[in-house]
Amino acid sequence: MNKIVEWESPSNIALIKYWGKYGVQFPKNPSISFTLNNSKSTTSIELIPKKNNKVEFYFDKKLNKEFGLRIEKYLNNITSKLQFINDYSFYIRSTNTFPHSTGIASSASAFSALAMCLVDLDCELNNTILSKKKASSLARLGSGSACRSVYGGVAMWGKTQDIDNSSNEYAISLNNGISSIFKTYCDDIVIVDADKKSVSSSAGHKLMDTNPYSTEKYNQALVNTRLLYNAMQTGDISEFIRIVELEALSLHSMMMISNPSFILIKPETIYIINKIREFRNDTDIPVCFTLDAGPNVHILYPDNNKIEVQEFINFEMKNFRIISDYVGKGPVKLR
Ligand code: DP6
Numbered sequence: 001m002n003k004i005v006e007w008e009s010p011s012n013i014a015l016i017k018y019w020g021k022y023g024v025q026f027p028k029n030p031s032i033s034f035t036l037n038n039s040k041s042t043t044s045i046e047l048i049p050k051k052n053n054k055v056e057f058y059f060d061k062k063l064n065k066e067f068g069l070r071i072e073k074y075l076n077n078i079t080s081k082l083q084f085i086n087d088y089s090f091y092i093r094s095t096n097t098f099p100h101s102t103g104i105a106s107s108a109s110a111f112s113a114l115a116m117c118l119v120d121l122d123c124e125l126n127n128t129i130l131s132k133k134k135a136s137s138l139a140r141l142g143s144g145s146a147c148r149s150v151y152g153g154v155a156m157w158g159k160t161q162d163i164d165n166s167s168n169e170y171a172i173s174l175n176n177g178i179s180s181i182f183k184t185y186c187d188d189i190v191i192v193d194a195d196k197k198s199v200s201s202s203a204g205h206k207l208m209d210t211n212p213y214s215t216e217k218y219n220q221a222l223v224n225t226r227l228l229y230n231a232m233q234t235g236d237i238s239e240f241i242r243i244v245e246l247e248a249l250s251l252h253s254m255m256m257i258s259n260p261s262f263i264l265i266k267p268e269t270i271y272i273i274n275k276i277r278e279f280r281n282d283t284d285i286p287v288c289f290t291l292d293a294g295p296n297v298h299i300l301y302p303d304n305n306k307i308e309v310q311e312f313i314n315f316e317m318k319n320f321r322i323i324s325d326y327v328g329k330g331p332v333k334l335r
Helices: 065-077 083-087 106-126 132-142 144-150 180-184 201-210 214-234 237-256 267-283 303-316
Strands: 003-016 031-049 055-059 088-096 154-157 171-173 186-191 288-291 297-301 321-326
Touching (some): 003 214, 003 237, 031 144, 065 088, 065 132, 132 171, 144 154, 201 214, 201 237, 214 237, 237 288, 267 303
Antiparallel strands (some): 003 031, 031 088, 031 154, 186 297, 186 321
């Protein structure tokens, strides 16, 4: 009989950015993220016992050969970690709750959902208990940032002496000891441009190899990881804001001084950043921004300031599409 499992898994937004990698998808510096709630992928894998190792990938019910080939390559790369891969053909069906190319990291939700399905199947076939560490490590091999989405709340990835059990191989949950204010944080994403990114993450990471400031950037991220973790434990929101905004702007500065250089922010991005800072100065409401590798702005704020911040967003950003999200609980098994 064919075996089928289905998982939904969310995207995440990095507070400390992973930008630069080496070897088999190892990060050059640690990163910390919020796992989101609404922006997620739902993926099912149906295994058909056959040794021809066929992979068919359907996105929104349509056969997607391009992503199917990426998954086939990914599965071939991980056969030593999941022996059963060689014995089956794979029918994979996936959907996203968020529109394609809105700057929400679809590879994070896609590969974390896929990895949860694969690890779950492996457990069923071998009668073992599901390991999130293993799922995270497999998700990492699909897309680095995906390894953090395996956990709800706050997750971190990358070895640092400042955080016990941290590893370059997989992400860990960072929820113990984190101040409760960060457990219900909101993330309203202002869509400045929904077009496909002009530089892929993979190409972007590569640019760091020749960037003359990359070593400084990795050191800065290492220090920021320690400072942010401390701020999140003590509930120091001003320090949280300082570091999160610095990380976002450092990421974009790196892209601007890469060779070739990329300016991924747009005039509207700057306009929104200025509005957020103005609003924060005027009201003392602890709202801040972060950016992915694109022009869209993630507006981060505590849940208990929701009414005032949403009023501000509705007034100042009425011409933009907004996707409202918040910190979620991580992947869920559906079948
Ligand atoms: C700017 O995880 O998409 O979002 O490992 O090549 O798939 P690959 O890269 P990816 O890079 C994410 C970069 C980032 C920062 C982050 O999420 O930490």
